Amino acid sequence: MSLNVFKYRLQEHFSRLLQKYFCFRMIRLWLWGSRGLWVALIVFVTIGLVLQIWQWPFQTRPPGLYFPQLWAPSSGSSGSSLARSCHPQQQLVFLKTHKSGSSSVLSLLHQYGDRHSLRFALPIRYQFGYPRSFQATSVKGYLPHGGGPQPPFHILCHHMRFNLPEVLRVMPPDSFFFSIVRDPAALAISAFSYYKSVSSAFRAAPSLAAFLASPRAFYRPGGRGDHYARNLLWFDFGLPLPREMRALKRHPKPLKRTQSSDIHIWPSSSVSQPSKLDPNSLFKPPSHSTSRVRSADHSTSLSPTSITDSVTSSLIQWALAWLDSTFDLVLVAEYFDESLVLLADALCWGLDDVVGFVHNAQATGMKNVKGHKGVKDHGGIKDKQLAARARAWNNLDWALYVHFNHSLWDRADRYGRVRLASAVAKLRARRSALASHCLLGGAAVDPGQIANLQLRPFQFGAGGVLGYVLKKGLSPQDHEECERLATPELQYKDKLDAKQFPKAIQSPSHLPNATSPGPKGS
Known part of the structure; x- marks a missing residue:
């Protein structure tokens, strides 16, 4: 005690x-x-x-890890679920995209669902048949129609290639759908390091610079693991490729989540339209000005619209409109903390519900990370030409990224810039306090320093994956909460699996091996 x-x-x-x-x-x-x-x-x-x-x-409650609400909505604020009476949203669909900071979001969902005894739609192993499209039958315990009463699922959040019709067989259409995107230039560096051994295109290239200088010398459509090498976000969202549209000579029909008009879907008219694909107006506009800032490292000659044909441009327009009607919110990795505050607001959650540590960070790129400080270094890309080439090669991902960057800051404007900055500061202070309280050294460490296998992340890729060591002498209550924060995604998935299916025998053979890149990857 x-x-x-x-x-x-x-x-x-x-x-x-x-x-x-x-x-x-x-x-x-x-x-x-x-x-x-x-x-x-x-x-x-x-x-x-x-x-x-x-x-x-x-x-009052004895001092512990979790405090009461740390921010209060300003009087008269509009567009905020925290400014009015609301109930926490607990039916969630999170599309976990690769190499975009999604493991950190997954950790928050694991903790929230665990604390509230929610039921997860879990994969039989660690992914839902990725890279194949999601199928409802890949959910452990799922009963097809006619197979008996189906217990409700609250959270669907592990790796998949998005497939809306099959997702709707598992989750209700009024679930909160959200995902996360990352600048394709930063994503390219992370993916090349992580998936070099499993992508034939990456494996053949001596370096990322050599690959991006002449990508078609290494990349072959349909090559083994080569979905990691180009437009990985587009692939994870389950969107068709331009060559498929050329073969069909038509565009796919938009598939809506529901035909019911009484279920809220964030209107596409309230976010940036597909025509706003201007690479010079990408990043966060200053709060004291209505104009967008010019990004110094973005080349106007390599915008996605200037390097695509009419079929691709039309497909992008359709895809963005469809995603707007399907997803309630798309987070942006480069503004991770701002995204979390807006997510908490949309879900009517408290600030502590979105406070967590970064997970699946590669040791080569995030030394001495204290919890999570946001991802604003663009993956360490300092070569403007390399960044421009990465965005041009991943032109479909670039279109997604620009669009959802705009939509995030449109939402931030409705929330209030001053209010957002205050909430972000409190979130970071809370995270820093938790890191100091829970972690040995107050920061992430190299995997070799983690003796506890339950806290040692699965290691894959060229660089090690950082993890956490808990302080000794924590009270039982604090140790439990700190362990939740520090547990990697695979071990947490196993914990939830054992909780939901207590009679199932957990076999060591279920653990991933070096030939299975999918279990992590974000």
């Missing part, structure tokens, strides 16, 4: 003894006489009020 909890319990016990003593004295005075009773009542009411005032500070 921690010292703070001991003090709290001692004060509470002492207060109860005082109350019992005064109650006993009151009974004796009542027996003494009516005049004495009135005097006693006045005295004891006064003493009771003083006692209540003195006792009030000790009636």
Whole structure:
């Protein structure tokens, strides 16, 4: 038992003894006489009020890891679920895209669902048949129609290639659909390092610079693992490729989540339209100006619209409109903390529900990460030409990224820039405090320093994957909460699996091996 909890319990016990003593004295005075009773009542009411005032500070929750709501909505704010009466959203579909910071989001969902005893739609292994399109039958415990009563699933969040019709067989259409995107230039560096051994195109190239200088010398459509080498975000969203559209000579029909008009879907008219694919207006506009800032490392000659034919341009327009009607929110990795605040607002969650540590960070790129400081270094890309080539080669991903960057900041404007900055500062302070409280050294460490296998991330790719070591001497309650924050995604998935299917035998053969890149990857 921690010292703070001991003090709290001692004060509470002492207060109860005082109350019992005064109650006993009151009974004796009542027996003494009516005049004495009135005097006693006045005295004891006064003493009771003083006692209540003195006792009030000790009636709060004992000090621990989780505090009450750390920010309050400003009066008169609009467009915020926290500014009005709302209920926390607990039916969630998260499309976990590769190499985009999605493992950190997954960790938050694991923790939230675990604390609230929600039911996850879990894969039989660690992914839903990726890179094949998602199928409802790949969900453990899923019963097809006619197979008996189907217990409801609350959260679907592990790796898949998105397939809306099959997702709707598992999750209700009014679930909150969200995902995350990352600048294709930063994503290219991470993917090349991580998937070099499994992508034939990456494996044949001596370096990322050599690959991007002449990608068609290495890349062959349909090559083994080569979906990692080009437009990986587009692939994960389950979108068709331009060559498929050329073969069909038509565009796919938009598939909506529901035909019911009473189910809220974020209107596409309220976010940036597909025509706003201007690479010079990409990043966060300053709060004191309505104009977008010019990105110094973006080449106007390599915008996605200037390097695509009419079929591709038309397909991009269709895809963005369809995604707007399907996903309620798309986070942006480069503005991770801002995205989390807006996610908490949309879900009517508290700030602590989106405070967590970064997961699946490669040791080569994120040394001494303290929890998570946001991803604003663009993957370490300093060569402007290399970045421009990466965006041009991944032109479909670039279109997604520009569009959802705009939509995120449109939402930020509705939330309020000053309010957003304040919430982000509180979130970062909270994360830093948790890291200092929970972690040995207060930061992520190389995998070789992690002796506890339950906290050691699965290692894959050229660089090691960072993890966490907990401090010794934590109270049982704090240790449980800190362990939730530090547990990697594979081990947490196994924990949830054992909780939902307690009779299932967990075999060591289920663990991924070096030939299975998919279990991590974000």
